[in-house]
Amino acid sequence: MKKDIILAGVGGQGILTIATVIGTAALMEGLQLKQAEVHGMSQRGGDVQSHLRLSSKPIASDLIPEGKADLVISVEPMESLRYVNMMNKETGWLITSMNPFINMSNYPSLEELLAEIWNLPRNVTIDAEKVAKELGSVKAANIVVLGAASPYLEIKFENLEKAIESIFAEKGNDVIQLNLKALRAGRELADKRG
Amino acid sequence: MQKLLLLGDEAIAQGAIDAGLSGVYAYPGTPSTEITEYIQASKEAKERNIRSNWSANEKTAMESAIGMSYAGKKALVCMKHVGLNVAADAFVNAAITGANGGLVVLSADDPSMHSSQNEQDSRFYGKFAMIPVLEPSNQQEAYDMTRYAFALSEKFGTPVLIRVTTRLAHSRAGVQRVEVLGQNDLHLPSNLKQFVLLPSIARKQYNQLLGKQARFEDDALTSGYNQLIEKDNHKLGIIACGLAYNYLIENFEDHQVPYPVLKVGQYPVPHDLVRKLYDQVEEILVLEDGYPLFEELLKGYLNNGKKIMGRLDGSIPMAGELNPNIVAHALGIPVNVGHQNPAVIQGRPPSLCDGCSHTDSFLALNEALSKFSSGRVFSDIGCYTLSALKPLESINSCVDMGASITMAIGAADAGLVPAVASIGDSTFTHSGMTGLLDAVNNNSPIVVTILDNSTTGMTGGQQSSALGKIDTICLGLGVHPDHIRVITPLRRNHEENVKVITEELNYQGVSVIIARRECIQTLGRRMKLKAMQKMESNN
Numbered sequence: 001m002k003k004d005i006i007l008a009g010v011g012g013q014g015i016l017t018i019a020t021v022i023g024t025a026a027l028m029e030g031l032q033l034k035q036a037e038v039h040g041m042s043q044r045g046g047d048v049q050s051h052l053r054l055s056s057k058p059i060a061s062d063l064i065p066e067g068k069a070d071l072v073i074s075v076e077p078m079e080s081l082r083y084v085n086m087m088n089k090e091t092g093w094l095i096t097s098m099n100p101f102i103n104m105s106n107y108p109s110l111e112e113l114l115a116e117i118w119n120l121p122r123n124v125t126i127d128a129e130k131v132a133k134e135l136g137s138v139k140a141a142n143i144v145v146l147g148a149a150s151p152y153l154e155i156k157f158e159n160l161e162k163a164i165e166s167i168f169a170e171k172g173n174d175v176i177q178l179n180l181k182a183l184r185a186g187r188e189l190a191d192k193r194g
Numbered sequence: 195m196q197k198l199l200l201l202g203d204e205a206i207a208q209g210a211i212d213a214g215l216s217g218v219y220a221y222p223g224t225p226s227t228e229i230t231e232y233i234q235a236s237k238e239a240k241e242r243n244i245r246s247n248w249s250a251n252e253k254t255a256m257e258s259a260i261g262m263s264y265a266g267k268k269a270l271v272c273m274k275h276v277g278l279n280v281a282a283d284a285f286v287n288a289a290i291t292g293a294n295g296g297l298v299v300l301s302a303d304d305p306s307m308h309s310s311q312n313e314q315d316s317r318f319y320g321k322f323a324m325i326p327v328l329e330p331s332n333q334q335e336a337y338d339m340t341r342y343a344f345a346l347s348e349k350f351g352t353p354v355l356i357r358v359t360t361r362l363a364h365s366r367a368g369v370q371r372v373e374v375l376g377q378n379d380l381h382l383p384s385n386l387k388q389f390v391l392l393p394s395i396a397r398k399q400y401n402q403l404l405g406k407q408a409r410f411e412d413d414a415l416t417s418g419y420n421q422l423i424e425k426d427n428h429k430l431g432i433i434a435c436g437l438a439y440n441y442l443i444e445n446f447e448d449h450q451v452p453y454p455v456l457k458v459g460q461y462p463v464p465h466d467l468v469r470k471l472y473d474q475v476e477e478i479l480v481l482e483d484g485y486p487l488f489e490e491l492l493k494g495y496l497n498n499g500k501k502i503m504g505r506l507d508g509s510i511p512m513a514g515e516l517n518p519n520i521v522a523h524a525l526g527i528p529v530n531v532g533h534q535n536p537a538v539i540q541g542r543p544p545s546l547c548d549g550c551s552h553t554d555s556f557l558a559l560n561e562a563l564s565k566f567s568s569g570r571v572f573s574d575i576g577c578y579t580l581s582a583l584k585p586l587e588s589i590n591s592c593v594d595m596g597a598s599i600t601m602a603i604g605a606a607d608a609g610l611v612p613a614v615a616s617i618g619d620s621t622f623t624h625s626g627m628t629g630l631l632d633a634v635n636n637n638s639p640i641v642v643t644i645l646d647n648s649t650t651g652m653t654g655g656q657q658s659s660a661l662g663k664i665d666t667i668c669l670g671l672g673v674h675p676d677h678i679r680v681i682t683p684l685r686r687n688h689e690e691n692v693k694v695i696t697e698e699l700n701y702q703g704v705s706v707i708i709a710r711r712e713c714i715q716t717l718g719r720r721m722k723l724k725a726m727q728k729m730e731s732n733n
Contacts, residue, residue, distance in 0.1 A: 023199065033199075033368070035366040035367070037366070039654075044544035044545060044577065044580065044652075045544055046544035057448075060444040062362065063441075066518075066519045066532060068532075069532070078538075079542075084536075085532040086532050087533055089530075103542070107540065113538060116538060
């Protein structure tokens with residue numbers, strides 16, 4: 001098993017939480033992993049990405065080679081497109097939220113962005129903020145996206161659930177339940193699509 | 195023990211704790227900050243009474259660590275690469291004094307300048323000071339090498355430098371711990387003049403350091419951190435330093451490289467190993483993150499030997515960090531191509547947070563300065579450096595920690611009056627205080643705005659050494675009390691703040707304007723914590 005995943009978004013949108021959930025679940029399955037994060041200056045409202053590599057065999061590079069990512073998981077549509085050069089052209093999937101994060105004056109039109117995304121051979125787009133809002137908090141939008149990406153991860157869904165329970169343990173049961181619901185709702189969206 | 199999932203930085207921190215560390219000294223700086231933060235948050239470190247408060251700057255950190263080493267205990271000092279410039283005086287001379295308790299210096303380089311103003315290579319400092327340098331290639335080695343560095347330091351009585359880069363510092367992988375060693379007892383050097391670098395003593399000490407060089411190289415041969423991996427295809431030999439080794443093997447099926455590879459993790463690199471590789475191959479490719487330090491050594495000035503490829507001959511770009519694709523290109527291996535990035539994507543540079551106090555400070559400063567010609571604001575290192583970008587476009591310099599005040603002095607001396615300095619609270623106590631003393635002694639017509647958000651913001655909100663002390667520091671340095679003005683940078687105070695700044699711009703001497711309002715990130719975290727504590731006490 002080998003999964004090379006690019007996680008994309010804007011600083012503060014919670015992509016490292018997605019990485020931690022997948023990483024924790026991967027460890028439960030005895031997989032090896034490397035995860036390159038972005039800290040520091042770029043976190044101030046700039047574009048951020050994380051390279052998450054999972055494998056049953058030893059992993060060499062902390063960075064995914066260009067053109068070899070199996071998945072791009074993004075919480076922002078323009079940010080998802082920033083890394084399509086990293087995707088495997090023949091097999092790679094792009095899973096992204098359709099909700100733009102606009103903190104710049106020259107943000108392109110959403111129609112144009114979605115047209116580019118839908119133009120890719122394998123893509124999933126979801127309105128993660130709407131789903132998260134209905135569940136009680138827009139903050140869980142990142143976990144909705146994770147749910148939508150879960151069919152492509154080759155990681156048992158129950159292990160993702162267990163990972164959420166352990167990661168959010170300190171934040172109390174309400175937060176755990178919210179994120180579990182968000183994960184399941186995202187998964188349902190992906191399943192309906194398929 | 196179960197494997198821990200650790201950042202490279204955290205692996206170094208855990209490695210130091212497990213090696214019997216007594217104290218860590220550091221000033222925050224990306225990508226090194228998480229080492230000290232990990233020790234500060236570690237329960238084990240607390241139980242073992244490991245000291246871990248932030249220092250005012252890298253030089254004070256380095257000197258405190260030398261003091262702890264003098265007293266016989268193990269000390270770690272951490273900084274980003276440019277911090278080593280600040281600590282350089284103490285660092286280079288620590289090589290001459292030598293170490294008593296284990297003394298390990300960690301410098302985190304930032305090739306590609308993700309969060310820095312240059313991409314200098316700390317290995318040069320190790321070579322300059324003539325001390326052993328360790329360069330881990332993964333998180334496990336980061337853990338193991340930290341432990342080894344302390345042993346090496348005590349074995350040879352020398353400081354040891356560990357060099358990492360951003361990619362390893364901020365990447366996570368599983369790390370296996372080993373048994374925990376005890377801390378050293380207080381014990382002074384047997385020669386109580388060892389640390390007295392009077393010329394007559396320093397000459398002796400320097401000769402001792404020179405005498406150790408051969409043993410440093412012998413150790414690098416036997417430690418296991420430099421390995422010659424023999425292979426049959428002798429068309430090419432590869433020297434891969436630190437992380438570069440991973441990018442190399444990434445390009446081959448099952449990580450099997452067909453050529454002989456010298457994997458380098460400890461400097462000075464043993465001549466025996468290099469000669470053995472050199473003699474059996476036709477050409478050599480050198481892969482190293484940072485500057486072409488080893489490539490240049492191997493090539494020599496006249497390049498009379500075999501063909502050496504690397505950054506210097508263009509096989510690899512001179513600037514920027516390595517990655518698997520760059521290495522593939524250098525090896526002539528075809529690379530995968532992904533989809534083309536659509537033209538519709540726009541850049542999204544970092545920006546000041548919504549509600550940041552710096553925005554209000556610079557809006558007021560911009561207006562007060564609108565009556566003068568542009569190009570008068572000398573700034574410094576911190577979040578506020580982002581005010582160089584649109585929409586504020588307020589500042590005209592950012593060179594090194596503390597340079598705002600001193601550059602304003604020089605510009606005012608040249609006739610640029612008024613000249614303005616803008617500097618953060620933590621940067622002010624790091625390296626701004628001495629510059630302000632110069633300004634006072636010079637009676638320079640400058641306005642120093644100290645942007646006091648009461649934290650070290652850019653690196654994530656660490657405790658600022660300046661907290662609650664700025665006003666009295668300025669008074670103590672001799673700034674006239676009438677010209678130490680405190681403003682609250684809020685939109686509703688805009689007119690009043692412009693008026694205060696304008697008054698001080700018209701004053702022909704040193705003014706300090708302290709713009710004080712807490713960082714909204716740390717404020718947010720504090721409020722959240724308070725609300726949680728309140729909820730808990732109500733339950």
